[in-house]
Amino acid sequence: MSERVSEPSDAVWRSPRSADEIPSRRRRGRRVVLAVLAVLAVGGAAATAFGVVAWIQYDRYQTGDSSGMGQVLAGTTVVTRPIEDGEPRRGDVIVFRNRAWLGPTSPEPMLSRVVGLGGDTVACCDPRGRITVNGQPVTEEYLDHEFADMSGHDSFEYEAAVPDGHVFVLGDQRANAVDSRMYVELPSAGGIPYPDVLGVAVATSDDGFVAEPLEPTTAFTDAGLPGPATRDATYFAKQLLLLIGALVFAASLVTLLLVGVDIRHHRDQPPPPVWS
Template sequence: MSGNTGTQGGRGRLGSMLSGLAVAVGCLLFLGGFVGGALIYQPYTVPTDSMTPTIDDGSKILAQRIDGDDVRRGDVVVFKDPLWGDSPMVKRVAGVGGDTVACCDRDGRLTVDGKAVVEPYLTPGMGGRTVASDKEFSVTVPQGSLFLLGDDRHTSLDSRTHLEEAGQGSVPRSTVVGRVDAVVWPANGLLEPPTGFADLPGGTSRPGPFEALFTAIVAGCVLILAGAAYGPVANLLTRRSAGARPGKRERVGA
């Protein structure tokens, strides 16, 4: 009896220690993921349908806080320029300082310094033909600036709308407040990489740590729940085991 009780007590202490460790590690992961996300990302609500089908009107997005100097072609950015309005806006970077951005080539594609850019997110317009813009243009982007386009080229009010203004519709890099990494509502996850811009000088940006932070939060939840559930489950199993154990028969003296 004493040996069995000692064994069960040892296992119980080990289990309690492991469950406590699981809860502690889970809390660190969960809180670390949330705190890291709050420091790195800023949530926004997209106010228009100019970025459909990539981002729908009313979607909740997470934009990584970055410096405007870190922006590359193909990035979807949140920016705030007083000449465009008082609210933050979301557009895709089509060109950076020094680029000549033009539309369209004979296949209806956008070109950057004469190189055609494949944009799979574009949708067909009237007549079923997909073109990068229904308005022809050719712009040399000033140094330190960005040329921005919406993914819905049929309705988006973007740099094309401001071609007659200073900078021909470009905005300073300093107006950028974040780079969009993910759509969290509806839960579409990470944006598709802008592969059409990958072959241009400088390449494209890498996604931020959204997936790592999300994984940490989920793993933390699992560990906390598993550790918290150990005690009640262990007690229930012990009671069932004790109830199923047959009692000793009394010895009858001669």
């Protein structure tokens, strides 16, 4: 029994488009992906750069075994920002050099709270045990009362006329704080010169990176004294921007490299045959 051999057909199949005529959809898709990734990488790099510039404007100080501040635990890191307009505000927690008290050989920077500005008169105390600033009694809700009765340091009487260009500072833990009260007999009346103020505390951190905001007090504005304490609402936004920008940049860069390797791999492959 003989096999039937089919005759070749006169119909010829031809590819509607040659590989060299227009790029394939896959090739165009890769180009779009590359463009998007490039934009993301540039945006991530810009956000990271902005975050780094903003980040380095803040300083960090390690507190010792006793901070003297109820809002700041001993052994934590204090995040500070420069003083706006070169002048602290009442209620600000500041880091400062205490050269005005102990001379140029003073030890490491100290931490305390501003209760009086240049031109203010700070006195202790009214019949309820409150300090007065320019005659206005101040209810200090931030005081750490655990240390209030360990000694008489928080209640001994004093009155200080703060010189211009100085701040009068008190610790929140009045019983064991070293502050302006102990130096009211000096020519500076215990005040700290503005140039010795290193920064105002805006946050604290246990690990040096993840920080908790330091809530500003309203005790002085509640007492009728002008000028709210410093609030920095941008620190955590800058911290978040730095983190997100770094993640976007890293992810985009890695993906760009992978896509580039894939494109190079396909370029090295021989083109498919074109039937005509």
